[in-house]
Amino acid sequence: MNTLESIRTGTARLLGDETRWRTADLDAHVRRYGPLFRAESGAGWADRLLDEIERSGLTGRGGAGFPSHRKLRLLRSAGPRFQPVLLVNAMEGEPASGKDRVLVGSSPHLVLDGAALVAGILDAGKIVVCTPDDRPELARILGAALRQRQGDEWSTAPVEIRELCGRYIAGEESALAAGVNGRPGVPGYRPDKSVPVTVGRKVGIVHNVETLAHVALIARYGADWYRAVGTAEAPGTCLVTVSGAVEKPGVVEVATGTRIEEIIGLAGPTRLVQAVLVGGYGGTWVSREELSAPYGPDGLGSFGGSMGAGVLVALPVEACGIRETERIVRFMAAESAGQCGPCLFGLPALADDLGAIARGERGHHVFDRLLGHCDAVDRRGACRHPDGVVRLVRSALKVFAGDLACHLRGSPCGGSVRTSFLVLPPVGQERR
Amino acid sequence: MSTIRVNPAACDGFGFCSEILPEMIRRDEWGFPILADDAVPEDLRRAAEQAVAFCPRRALRLETTGPR
Numbered sequence: 373m374n375t376l377e378s379i380r381t382g383t384a385r386l387l388g389d390e391t392r393w394r395t396a397d398l399d400a401h402v403r404r405y406g407p408l409f410r411a412e413s414g415a416g417w418a419d420r421l422l423d424e425i426e427r428s429g430l431t432g433r434g435g436a437g438f439p440s441h442r443k444l445r446l447l448r449s450a451g452p453r454f455q456p457v458l459l460v461n462a463m464e465g466e467p468a469s470g471k472d473r474v475l476v477g478s479s480p481h482l483v484l485d486g487a488a489l490v491a492g493i494l495d496a497g498k499i500v501v502c503t504p505d506d507r508p509e510l511a512r513i514l515g516a517a518l519r520q521r522q523g524d525e526w527s528t529a530p531v532e533i534r535e536l537c538g539r540y541i542a543g544e545e546s547a548l549a550a551g552v553n554g555r556p557g558v559p560g561y562r563p564d565k566s567v568p569v570t571v572g573r574k575v576g577i578v579h580n581v582e583t584l585a586h587v588a589l590i591a592r593y594g595a596d597w598y599r600a601v602g603t604a605e606a607p608g609t610c611l612v613t614v615s616g617a618v619e620k621p622g623v624v625e626v627a628t629g630t631r632i633e634e635i636i637g638l639a640g641p642t643r644l645v646q647a648v649l650v651g652g653y654g655g656t657w658v659s660r661e662e663l664s665a666p667y668g669p670d671g672l673g674s675f676g677g678s679m680g681a682g683v684l685v686a687l688p689v690e691a692c693g694i695r696e697t698e699r700i701v702r703f704m705a706a707e708s709a710g711q712c713g714p715c716l717f718g719l720p721a722l723a724d725d726l727g728a729i730a731r732g733e734r735g736h737h738v739f740d741r742l743l744g745h746c747d748a749v750d751r752r753g754a755c756r757h758p759d760g761v762v763r764l765v766r767s768a769l770k771v772f773a774g775d776l777a778c779h780l781r782g783s784p785c786g787g788s789v790r791t792s793f794l795v796l797p798p799v800g801q802e803r804r
Numbered sequence: 805m806s807t808i809r810v811n812p813a814a815c816d817g818f819g820f821c822s823e824i825l826p827e828m829i830r831r832d833e834w835g836f837p838i839l840a841d842d843a844v845p846e847d848l849r850r851a852a853e854q855a856v857a858f859c860p861r862r863a864l865r866l867e868t869t870g871p872r
Contacts, residue, residue, distance in 0.1 A: 559813075560813070561811040561813045561814065563811075563867075711812075711813040712813050712815070712836075713812065713815060713816075713817050713832075713834050713835070713836035714812065714832065714834070714836055715812075717834040717836075718834070748832045748838075752812055752836070752838075753812055753813075754811065754812050754813035
């Protein structure tokens, strides 16, 4: 996953063709996208842009998929002199995702345009760009881009780049704010998620880098242009990281609503695919039969999935789905902050249950234990890390029902239990 | 109307709450509390307040929901 590249497609808006455009350079960026309109181009520009964002149907691309205009209006309505801190989220802790760092690498100015616009809408007092410390190139690229922008009329709010400890949960809103505040970057308990996070004494608002890049395009070309591709329910394009049993793992930009199998085809599948992991490690397995579904909130929602962090991992037919799921759960258990009992004890228990099944521990008591552990973990953490694992496990039981039945009978499933097909990164601190 | 809420990040599973209010608080296999979603009935209100007060980690609270 270290040498991910963008795969060229016909619908490239954000990524484009780096070799031709070299949009990491400010002049080339302006040549390609045109200048950002000036703040002086009339009072009320922020409200007009907010309306355009609303009409565009843009949703957050960090995983939650919350409508962007609502998030912005919520804080804007709180008062004009709030001066919140805009946290630009480039943490991308999801190991199967590479879209954010590919985007930052190819179009850093688009991200910074979006950040300047959103900061303007919110009258933000400061912009803090958060990058993971295990990927120092991101801070370097963004730092170089920022230096090129010095003195432009958009840099009204000071911008700061912070390298935070890169781990799975570090990009969660409250964990991100904690990291910026100089505390360990672990999620906090927030019973009401609509209460914003704080940075120092200021309110913080978190936006993913892809979301901000889309804002930069909407500001230039408008909502109608944005909606010209994609579907009515999910307009525009989205970045997807495709990996697994494909020839060229990489990041593609596609119109939202493109069929899943078509997106995987862009990365050139080499082996027969039995299932696809959608959304990320806390996502959903989708069976081969369902791969004609459109990649978008509605299409994925029909089997309990979501776009999540924009991840598709193709699992080849020769893999054992139960065993692969066990390995993902093991990784997620190790990446738990260890704050909440049900997550600290429940995730390893879930991995053990799956392992016991894969190793051929027969009978229904193992299966019942696994179901019991799912219930014991679901929605019992301060953050949604454990919920994602439960979603993954439950989808595995459905999609790999055949493998599961074989294992519970004590017969081999036809997949390889010993070989692993998903490439999992080392855990936490070992990553560096 | 009140319901009991736990901050799972603060809770260390001491289990005093489920001793004091077993009618509404069970424990999972690791000892962490599983709270009933229902409103605390009037006859258990005092026990619920005690459960909150006796938590060594101050992880429990009574949350007022809707009109009393």
